[in-house]
Each structure stands twice: as C-alpha cells, then as structure tokens.
Amino acid sequence: MASYVQAGELAAQHIKRQFPEFQWQWQIVRKPRYPAYGMLDPLDLLESGVQEKIKNHWDFAVVLVSNELKARYRIATLGVPSSALEVGVLSGHELVGDPDKSRKLAGLALHILGHLWGLEHSAEGVMVPPEHASQLRPESFSDDERLAVVRRLEEVSDIRVEERNSGQGMFRFYWNTFRADPRSLVVDVIGYAPWRLPLKMGRMTAATVVSMLFMVLSPEPWQLGIDLDGVALAAGTLLSIVCATVFIFAGQNLGQVTRELGFREQVARTRMVTFLTLFLGLFSLWLMLFIVMSAVALGFPREIVGGWLGGDVRLDTADAFRYAAFMAVLGIVAGAVGGNIEEEAEIKADLFFDEEV
Numbered sequence: 414m415a416s417y418v419q420a421g422e423l424a425a426q427h428i429k430r431q432f433p434e435f436q437w438q439w440q441i442v443r444k445p446r447y448p449a450y451g452m453l454d455p456l457d458l459l460e461s462g463v464q465e466k467i468k469n470h471w472d473f474a475v476v477l478v479s480n481e482l483k484a485r486y487r488i489a490t491l492g493v494p495s496s497a498l499e500v501g502v503l504s505g506h507e508l509v510g511d512p513d514k515s516r517k518l519a520g521l522a523l524h525i526l527g528h529l530w531g532l533e534h535s536a537e538g539v540m541v542p543p544e545h546a547s548q549l550r551p552e553s554f555s556d557d558e559r560l561a562v563v564r565r566l567e568e569v570s571d572i573r574v575e576e577r578n579s580g581q582g583m584f585r586f587y588w589n590t591f592r593a594d595p596r597s598l599v600v601d602v603i604g605y606a607p608w609r610l611p612l613k614m615g616r617m618t619a620a621t622v623v624s625m626l627f628m629v630l631s632p633e634p635w636q637l638g639i640d641l642d643g644v645a646l647a648a649g650t651l652l653s654i655v656c657a658t659v660f661i662f663a664g665q666n667l668g669q670v671t672r673e674l675g676f677r678e679q680v681a682r683t684r685m686v687t688f689l690t691l692f693l694g695l696f697s698l699w700l701m702l703f704i705v706m707s708a709v710a711l712g713f714p715r716e717i718v719g720g721w722l723g724g725d726v727r728l729d730t731a732d733a734f735r736y737a738a739f740m741a742v743l744g745i746v747a748g749a750v751g752g753n754i755e756e757e758a759e760i761k762a763d764l765f766f767d768e769e770v
C-alpha cells in the first residue's frame with residue numbers, strides 16, 4: 414500500500430510540475446472491494462472508477478489494483494485507459510517485489526493519463542508503448558504533447574454544463590452538452606473508428622450475412638426492393654439504423670456504465686459518444702452490405718430474376734441498387750438482433766477501451 418501511495422504522489426508531482434498553469438487537486442480513496450489475489454476484469458474496475466469519479470466530482474480517475482488484469486486482446490495487460498469514460502485502470506501485479514515499484518507505477522499512471530487526455534503513442538517520452546513493466550519510468554511529456562494536453566484540460570476545466578444552468582429538461586441538457594464542445598465529441602467518435610465495428614462485432618455481422626444468403630435466393634425481396642422508390646428506401650435506411658442503434662444500446666445496457674441520478678455533462682457526453690459510435694458503426698455495416706449486394710445484384714443471372722418477376726421484366730442498374738439498399742435494410746434489422754447475441758462485456762470493451770497497455 415505504501416508504494417502505491419508513493420506512486421500516486423510521484424505522478425502528482427510530475428503533473429504539477431509539467432502543468433503549473435492548472436490548479437491540481439488529487440485524492441486517494443481506498444476501497445477494500447476485491448480479494449488481493451486473482452484476476453480482475455478491467456471493465457468492472459472502470460465502472461467502479463466512473464462511480465467514484467462522479468460521486469467525488471473529479472475530472473479524471475485512475476484505479477490501481479494489486480491484482481492481475483484480465484486481458485482481452487493481448488496475452489497480458491498492465492493497464493487500460495478509457496478516454497470515453499475519463500477513467501484508467503492499472504495493475505501493480507507485474508511489479509511485485511520490484512525495488513523501483515512506485516516510480517514504475519507512476520510512469521504507468523502518467524502514460525494512462527496521457528491517453529485519457531487524448532494523446533497517441535510516440536517514439537519517446539511518457540507515450541512510448543511500454544512492452545514490459547521494466548521499461549516503465551515517469552518521464553516528461555514532449556512540448557507538442559504538453560500543448561495538446563493543456564488544450565484538452567482547458568476544455569475540461571471550463572464550467573461543466575450542469576453547473577452553468579440547473580433545472581432544465583433532459584433534451585435541453587443533452588443539447589447544451591453537445592453545444593458546449595461539439596468538436597471534441599466528434600474527435601472522440603472518430604477515435605473509435607466506428608467503421609471497424611462490423612468487423613469487431615463478429616456475431617452481429619455473421620447473423621446479418623447468414624440471413625442475406627437465404628434472401629438472395631428467394632424472389633420476394635427482389636419484387637419488394639425493386640418496387641420501392643428512393644425516398645422510401647432512404648427513410649427505411651435511416652429508421653432501421655436508428656432503431657437498431659437504440660435496440661443494441663438499450664439491450665446491452667451501454668448507458669448503464671455511467672448510470673447516475675440527475676444530469677451530468679460527463680455522463681451525457683459519454684452516452685452521446687457511445688451512441689454516435691454505434692450509430693456510425695451500423696451505418697458502416699449498411700454501407701458494406703449495400704456494396705456487396707449491389708455486386709451480387711449486378712452479377713445475378715437476369716433470366717432467373719426475370720422468371721421470378723414474371724414476363725419480360727427488364728432489370729436496369731437502378732433496380733439493382735434499389736434491391737441492394739432494401740437488402741441492406743433487412744440486414745441491419747437482422748444485425749440488431751445479432752448484436753444483442755454479442756457478449757455484453759465484449760461490446761463494452763470494444764467501445765470503452767483505448768488500448769491494453
């Protein structure tokens with residue numbers, strides 16, 4: 414415990430020295446919540462970090478445990494930053510018995526805080542991705558990194574929306590939160606690379622593809638798709654993506670990580686980032702399906718479709734695109750169901766983890 418407190422003090426000193434333009438307050442809260450041995454899921458620790466952060470009105474929180482962390486994408490992990498939640502988790506497990514433990518932990522804490530403040534990896538300094546715990550040390554941020562962090566912290570230290578005006582309705586509150594800083598919201602969403610979501614959510618995409626396979630070989634979707642006009646298809650696309658987003662967001666309790674009574678800007682912001690990321694992820698899935706189905710429709714033997722549709726119907730390219738758009742809408746509906754077969758913890762990890770250090 415003593416080395417953990419020392420590590421915290423060391424990290425705080427570094428931060429105070431490198432960012433003297435801000436008034437720093439830091440606080441250690443000790444929670445005997447888990448047994449000292451055994452693997453812990455970083456997701457649970459992030460959730461308890463979020464709770465503490467909100468309860469104590471902190472801007473950021475770092476959860477430090479002596480247990481090993483459960484890794485999802487790598488063999489082992491020293492820590493997990495989540496800039497969406499503005500919370501990081503780190504483990505001292507690899508450093509048991511290390512005489513230099515507190516300095517190394519401080520280095521790790523600075524690296525994780527760097528991620529929470531929006532920094533990417535670099536070739537030297539704090540943001541070098543540590544391949545092994547022995548490489549950790551509390552170093553300085555480079556000048557560029559320092560500037561980026563100062564900009565980020567200036568935004569954070571602005572008065573939060575809930576402090577500015579109270580007694581407003583939910584929609585107004587969300588709107589004000591959005592208006593307070595739309596740029597960083599967009600930057601965060603892009604940082605999550607939502608277009609990669611269809612690949613990450615394998616079960617959802619598989620459910621979609623299987624249902625497509627069956628539908629390609631039956632005449633009804635051709636008849637329905639070709640009869641719809643562009644406006645109906647555009648409306649159907651938007652509606653299906655919005656509904657699928659709401660369905661997965663609610664079904665996977667994605668809003669629940671940040672549950673809290675009353676409105677808070679950070680909570681509202683995290684929810685908006687999550688929702689938008691999911692929305693764009695599903696839009697990417699639609700686009701992917703549309704492209705694949707267009708290719709299928711253009712290559713499908715015309716005689717077969719002609720036979721299905723009866724008589725001498727001639728299909729043109731626009732028909733093929735309408736059919737593809739209609740099939741993509743059906744795919745999104747299937748995907749929404751498939752998305753809820755996905756493990757809840759896996760989706761949350763995909764959305765909330767910046768990396769496993």
Ligand SMILES: [Zn+2]
Nearest residue numbers: 534542768770
């Ligand atoms: Zn990193």
